[in-house]
Every structure is written in structure tokens, then in C-alpha cells.
Amino acid sequence: MPTLTIDNLSVTIPDGSTIFEAAAQLGIVVPHFCYHHALGAVGACRMCAVTVVEGKMPGLKMSCMTPAEEGMVVETDTAQAMEFREHVGEWLMTNHPHDCPVCDEGGECQLQEMTISSGHGVRNYRGNKRTYQNQDLGPFIAQEMNRCIQCYRCARTYQDYCGGRDFGPMGSRQRVFFGRFTDGMLESDFSGNIVDVCPTGVLTDKTFRFKTRLWDLQQAPSICPHCSLGCATVPGGRYREIQRVVSGVNVQTNGHFICDRGRFGSSYVNHPKRPRQARVDGTNVPVAQALNRLRDKIAGVIAEHGPGAVAFVGSGRASLEANWLLKQWARSLKCPAPVFELHPRRGRAIRQAVGPLSSHLASLRQVRKSDLVLVIGADPLNEAPMLALALRQAVREGGRIVVLDPRPVDLPCVFEHHPLTQEQILCLLAGRCETGLLNNLLSELMTARRPVLVGGSDLLGGVGLQLLGHLTESCDNDDRYCLIHPLLPRVNSFGGGLLEDAPQEDLLERLENGRIKALVCLESDPGSEHPEAGRMQLALSRLDYLAVFDCLPTHATRRADLLLPTATTVEGDGVYINNEGRMQAFSAALQPGIPIAAVTAGQHPPREFMPETPGSQPQPAWQMLQDLLGERHSVTALRRAMEQSEPRLEGMSRLQPGDEGIKVAPQDPEPVEESTVEIWSQDGDLRLLPVQSCYGSEVASSLSQTVTPRLVTPRLMVHPQEAQQRHLQEGEDVTLKTAHGLFRLRLFCDERMATRRAIVPCLPGTPLEIFVPGGLSLPCDIEGGAS
């Protein structure tokens, strides 16, 4: 812990820190470009020069590269240092086009700030400026290379941190170019991060081009709603539309970066078909009227058929507050407690994570620091992309990744893949079949210093996660736990699971036997979430009354007797609990409303004045539920009440949007619920596994216009061996025969996947939406030709 003096101020910092970090701790920002907290120092820009007055090596030094020493005396404002930094400013600006008025970075340009702070003001160079030809990098990133100051941050992010291979520095001297060999869409699923790290307007968000200056942007710290990892984001909008999302910083979860689905998948908020009006029996009504109607209707059903005739469905999309209030409402009516996950097998998996595994949950940070990660039944890039990035960081630090999964798993790092089928993985974990591989892995886990098991709930289910839990416990030792990082279906699945008192009977059966007359759905869509989607649709049509709260256009909102429009994540406050049990708060960046662009057809804001903002009816679901319950508390008061009723939520009322979040208390050791034993068999030559795809399976992002170019088309994937046996060619259209019907699909082959398996992506809005992820494999057959 050396103590040194910088600009006459004394500072003590951890061993191994640099002068730059010591100065930062004192609040002295030394101008810099190539240094970035997530990327570290490389000494390329030379902007952070300071004078070491006393020390082992006195003189002008780069503060980001010079270790802080005991007793060192440093001055940041000597004539020598200031003259040099001014020159660096001048050199960097030699060829800069000074097109700030039309540059998207304006208002948040580090080049502007650092040039001013370097002291450079007037350019002496009068020669021609170097210019570049820009490339088309696809739908997400705009490139304007003339603005580049060669800090190498983009390359260090794209190649080193994110493992991308198709973008980097080319050429030398003053003509270094950052781009691809040829024009084309960036391949990495983390490409948007180069926008965040670029200190100037070379790489900007194409979907945000020419829309808004930072100072006009409405922003708030938020949580990405697209998977269960709960990454920190900062959405920004203006004119009642979401315009961009940038990464927030949470060292416990995502660190400094986010995936492209999280960044570019948010324009569902602006979706023209989004529910924006309360509706009762096909007629638009004010929200208050709809709420009164709902209260009366439910009371009527209870009076006529008893409280058992009303069912409530919460969800992993809804905030913790809304789910809790739904539960309170059901309790006040003496109705059965809500179901928070309609997919029974997924529900069992969530209960495992919330319950028995809760003492062993690993954060993404712990995954990044792990020396051995076993990824079992998970495909990170498709299910939770930031996990893939965390695995890469583990590998960069010398860790090892072993994947057991039937899919052709791709990761941006070196890893070992065993393409076992779902059944083989479950057998392996249960010790019912060949255990050589497991024994090898077990002995590695025993000796690893920071082992983590990643378990995909969709493939493993409750039984699989339970077996994984036994595995971790057997690998614990006195010094450390063997941690587990379960992937859950949705952003707040953990929260729903935590509110669930006891496992419920499958909703489908209760609907089919006619016991339920009225159903209230909170941001859930039974017809697309239940594994028996077709049967569920049919059963819903037998209901007397369907009331739906939602912000997305779904099957349920279309056929609802009563519809209440809710606010999206970016329009309300709330708390989500991520897959490792971390409660995190988000706050509203925007007020709901139909985007001005949609109201005015792109014209200037309207001259016609209305008493209220068009489309401003949506409210956070928890506010509407409070109204229903006849109470109106502040968020904090509500969270305090929740803490009292659910002791595991202790700390919830202290959460601040943008903070690291607080982990929920582990579940007290109590008799573990016996999971339903799943029977698996390997009958049949070929079985079908419906899986998630990064772009297209998650409902909200697939409704975002911005990710349309990346959406996966319906397809069928098999091992080349299967295609060969059936005399099928890759690329031909084949017929997939299943119990759910026949599907004409393009055939893809991948030799990295398991044999005897066919894989289809679950894609809402396409014929494949009948398939829901999270189940066991299904019998199927494939036929070629035009049958």
C-alpha cells in the first residue's frame, strides 16, 4: 500500500496501482484516451503524461503505465508535462475533421473534453488532412474514420475483450484503419460495445443516428429485460420514443459491456401495435374505469362460483412489486395464489434456483474470475449472451471451459465441447450411465480453486438443477464453495419463484376441467408460454373472462375481455431479481406515449393541442394493482411493506437504480421439495429439441424493429450424419413431422451438435411459435422432397 504525493495531496493506494489510478482516487483526472477501466492501460496515446519529481525514475512519465511507488512525488501541472500534453492534443487533432456540428458524439465526446483539458487550442498544421473511405459495418454501427484518433479502444474491446475476429486495426503509420477486410455486418454479438468505448464519433450507434444530443436525451439507470442476467443499462429516449441503450456499469454483473440484443432490442417500446389503451369488451375506456370494471367482475365471479374460480398468473417479465401486489390481491380475495411461471418444468427449475441452490449462486463477476467453468445444458450466446463474454474473460485469465450440450455451441473463446443429448446429460448427472467423463470432471472440480457450474434451466429442468446442486455440494471444501450459475427463463423469473408459496397444479388442467371461470394475466401470455401451446389456446377460449395487463402485443392481449396497458421497463420504476438472486432497481427514463414521429408522420411537433399526451395511458402494473387494492403508497413504502412480508427481500427498500444491487438472503435449510421425477427415454431414431435463439425467441427484442436484420429465420438443424442417412442435402427444404403438425423448413447441418437430434429455434410470430423452450425432446421425423 504505497503512499505518494500528487499535486501536494497525499494518497495511499493498493499495491500494483499506477500513478493514473492514484490521481483518480484523489479526484484528479489526468487527460487520457487509450486508458479505459474495462480495458486497462496500454500507453498508446501518451496523453496522460505527468512529471515524476521524486521517485526511482524521475522525469516525464505516462501516468497510466508507471507504477505508484512509496514516497513518490508527482506533479501533473509542470510546464514540461503541460507542454507535452498540449502537443499530444495537437498531434491527435492534426487530421480530425472538426465536423462536431454534424457528429453524433457531440455532447458526450471525450475527444472534445480531453483536447480542451490538454490545452491545445489552435492548429498550426495547414497541410492536407488524411481522409479514409468508410465501410458499411451493418445495421448497428456507423463508421466515420476521419474522426479517428487511433486510441485502439475499439480493437481492444472487439478483439481482446469480446473475442470478435472480423474487425481490427489495419495498415500502419498515420493511416491505421479500424474496420473489416471488406464491408459487411459485424459478426460479434457484442459489436455495440465499440460505440460505448470510442472516445469520439468514429463508431456510433446507427440506429440512433442524427436523433438526439446527449443533453436532450432522457436517461435513467435501468436493467436489461431481455434475459435473466440482469445487466445494467442506461436507456435513453426523446420525443416519447426509446432511441438508444448504452451499457451501465455494474462490476458484479455485466461489468462495463452489454450484448447487442440488450443494446439494440429495445425499440419494442415504440412498437405501433403495443397496447396503449385500456379496453373493456372491445371498447376503449379510461384506466380507472377499466380497473373498477375488473374489480366488479372478479367480485361477481367469486360471488357466483367461489374464489377457486379465479386464477391469477404473474410472470418473469413483470416487476417484483407487481408480482407481489398480484399475490396480495389474490390473497385478499381468498383466491388461489398466483402462478408465476406457466411452464411447469421451467417452474420447477426456477424453484430449485430460488430454494436449494440459493446458498451457492455465482455472479457473472465470479464466472469471469473462475478457473474452471462447467457449462451444462446451456448455450450462452443464444440464451444469455453476456455469460459467453464472462466465460471469455475466465479463459483470458487462464481458466478452462467445458461445455456439455447437444447444440452446436459457439463461444468467443477456447472451450471443450461434449455434444451430449439432453437425456444423456440428465443420465450423467443422475449417475445412471457411463460416468467416466463425469468422474474426470468431478476430480477437476475438486481441485479447482474457483469452480463454477453453469446450468441451463431449459435443458436441465428442475431435476437437472437439483442434481447439479448435489454435484456442487459434493465439490465444496473448507476453503470455498463450488458455485452455480443457473440460467433462468426471464429477467425476473427468480423474483416470481421467490414469491411462490407452494407448487401449483398445472393451470392448463384447471382450465380444461372448467374449474376456472376468470383468469387475470400479469404481463404473461399463456398461449405462447405454456408447453402445450395449442391446448392452452383452446382452453383459454372456454374462459368466461380474461383480463390482461401487458405492455407487449400478445395472443392474450388480442383476445382479452379486459385489457390494461402497462408501462415497459424504461417507463416505470421497479425491481427485478436476476438469476443469481440479485435484486436490482430500475427507474423510468421516459413517460409512456405514442412517439411524436408516429403521431406527426415525421413532421414538426403538432400544432393541435390535446388535453393529454396521446398514448400516455400505460402505467407501471404495480401502480394499477395498488389502485385495485385501494392503496397508493410510494415505491419506497411499498418496498418496505414487501420486506416485512417476505424476509428474504431484506434490503429491497435501500436499493438505488444504478447500484450493484443486493443479493436476496439464501433460503433457510428446510425440507427440500421433492421434484416430480421426469422420465426420459431415448426411444426413436430422431428427437426434436426446440431451443432459444438469441434473436427471435425472446418476445420483446423480436418485436424491436432495430434487430430485424439479425432475426433468425425458421430452420431445422441436424448433424450431417442424420442428413446423410436420410439422403437429405443441407440447404434443401424438408418436412418436419411432429405431434404438433408438419413444418416445411430449410435444413442446416452442423457437425458440432449431438447426433440423433433435430433442433428448431422457438420463434414467436412464425409457424414455429407452437414450440416452447424448456421441455424435454419430442419425437419427430424428417422427410425430404416436396411431400
Add this chain to the structure above:
Amino acid sequence: MKQTEQLLFKNRRPGETAFLKEYEGSGGYLGLKKAVREMTPKEVCELVKASGLRGRGGAGFPTGVKWSFFPAENPGPKYLVCNCDEMEPGTYKDGELLKADPHQLVEGMIIAAYAMQIDTGYIFIRYAYKEQFAYLERAIVEATEAGYLGKDILGSGFGFELHVHGSAGRYILGEETALLNGLEGKRPNPRSKPPFPAVRGLFGRPTTVNNVETLANIQHIVNGGAVWFKDLALTVEGAGTKLYGLSGHLEQTACFELPVGISLRELIDDYGGGVWQGRAFKSCLPGGASTPFLTADNLDVALDYQTLEAVGSRFGTAGVTVFDDRTCMVAVTLNLIRFFARESCGWCTPCRDGLPLVVWLLEKIERGQGTDDDLQMLKAQHRNICGNSFCALAEGAMGPVDGLLSNFEQEVVDHIQKGRCPFTA
């Protein structure tokens, strides 16, 4: 003109290359035999240290000292890399050496590897040296067949394998850490030091990088001893002979092996045949393009490391480029700095963007459009680029500018005052 004992150019004949038979016939591989049979690795190291041999690639770091930092006892792979990316303008000695006698480098490398207990070596050779590349490959095959390379060399139990790697061709690859990146197949940006290559070099393993001429001297030191080697030089501090590559405005331009410490005057008059066309000497680069200019006042300086540093220049690679009295030093400097600006790898700002600014200033001055402000700006560029770049390229690039400003500032002022280059009609 005393005849110098020829070590490195012993087998040099016009248009011929000495291979194994001739090399062995002239005492080749005796040094290796002596080293592996009679000496411990440590003794070889100590001998080289005592000989006073300094790196011949330009920087002049004492070779034995560099070797003594090497963790020879570390287990696992270790590398010896020969830097043959000779791209310094005015320097062509390594090319000449390899054209004449490639086995010298092979033998030197084997002894060096033995001294540091290294198992693998790479010769990183300039893209233009296609001929020398082929000679080295043949020499390696011959040496392997003769049992000088491979496993268990001469029954000593020591093994060493050697590869030649052709450079893609950039000046920056002569910088040792950029060279290592290039050898790994990466972008040849220099690496930050520490860690030094001896700790983390090629593929993250301990590595020593030495110049061709440095390594070719090793067997001669082993054969002749440290005292003999040291006495070859004419200065007290100096050691050994040196390959001087002459170029520029001389009657004869060729490469000669002469003692360290020979005077500039003797080199020019006796070996270069004097300045061409009977003109007077104005200036020279003593050791390649990145060493500051010498003037006629320095003609009697001994060509050695300390003596040249004392007059504000450097011994460098001893590639001596001479300019006659009708040469415009602004134009010379501009020519050189253009080369360095072009060869910057683009990693750090002073080099990537500072050197082109210096080019622009010198172009302006040479065109006769310079002002006093431009001269002040040139001085400010010199002051701020030197010592503040990531690697030594920019520092070396500013060597000519340094020489221009300290020895020929009046010429710059003349350009500005006359509004034209005084050397053009």
C-alpha cells in the same frame, strides 16, 4: 593503412558464399566444439561478458550483461531470436555477412543457445534478403547433418533447433518486441517493457534477441579469448572489430571489417577513397539513419560507442553515410524523416502523428515557405517527441532533426531568410 585481422569477413570472396566445407576448412565450428566440450554454459556467458562485446544492432547494449539476465535454469521452452530485419537506411552489413558466410551466424547462435540453455532459435530475416534466406536454410541443413544442430549436439547432451522466418517487411520489426509480435503472427506493435523479453518474450517464454553481427562474433571470442578480442579495438573501452557499411558521396562505397575505434577520417579517406568528385566533406551519419549528423569538426573522432556519444551522436550500426559540401541538410533530414514517418507502426501518438508534422514543417522550410515560427515549432516538436514515445523508433527518427538543429541550424535559417533552398540554383 594497417591490415585488420578479418574475423567476420574471413571467407568473403566476391560473388561467392562459403558453405560448410569451406567454413570448416577455415576453422569453423571449432568454437562450438570448444564451448560444448570444454566450457560450462556459465563460463561461455562470463567469457562474452569479459570480452566487452556490445550489441551490433544499433543500441550497443553489452551482450554478456544481457545474457546474464536470462533465466537459463528455468524449465520449459526458451527462445533465442536473431534479429536480421536489417532495414535501417545506410545499413547493409548483416546482408553482406550472410551473403559471404552464413555458417558464422548458425555457429554463433548454437553457442549462444548453449550459454543460455535455450532449445529453439529463430532467425527473423528481412523480406528483401531472399538470397540470404536460402543460404541460411542450406547452412541449417548442413549443420544439422553434420551434428552441429538437433538433439544431443556433438554428444554434449545439449540440443538446439533453428528456424528461419521471413519478415513481411516493416522497419518497426527491427524493434525487438515488435519483432516478437511479428514472429507470433500478430500485428508488429512494440510491447511495453517491463516485462523484458528475458522474462516474457516469444510466446510468453524467456527470450533473448540478438543482432546477426553480435552472434557471429561469439565463436571468435570463444576461440581467441576475451583479452584478444578486446585488444582488437583501437579504443580502451571498445572491443572487437566492426563491419562498417559505407554509402553516400564517396568514391568507393562498400562494407569493410575494421577495428572498433578507427577514426572517421581514416575510414573515409583510406577505405571510402575520399569524398567523391574531389569535393569537401560536410557531414555524415555515423551509424545509420537514426544517428545524429557529425560534421567536419568530428573527422578525427574514434568510431566507438562512448566517443560518439560524447560528440552528441551514436555508433549505431556503423552504417556510415557521407554528404558532400553541396548537400542541403534540410533536404537530407526531410528525406530521412519521411522514411521514419512512413515506417511508424501507428501505435503511439508522438510517432504516428508527430513525425508527419515534422515532415510537413521540413517540406515547408525546404520549399522556402518556412517562417521563424516554423523553426520554433520544429524545435518544440523535437523537444516533445524525443523520449516520450512508446518505443525507440520516434527517438531515432528525431536523430537527424537533432543533428540538424544542433549542427546546421544556420542552414535552416538561411532557407527561411532567402525564401528558397540555398543549394538550388
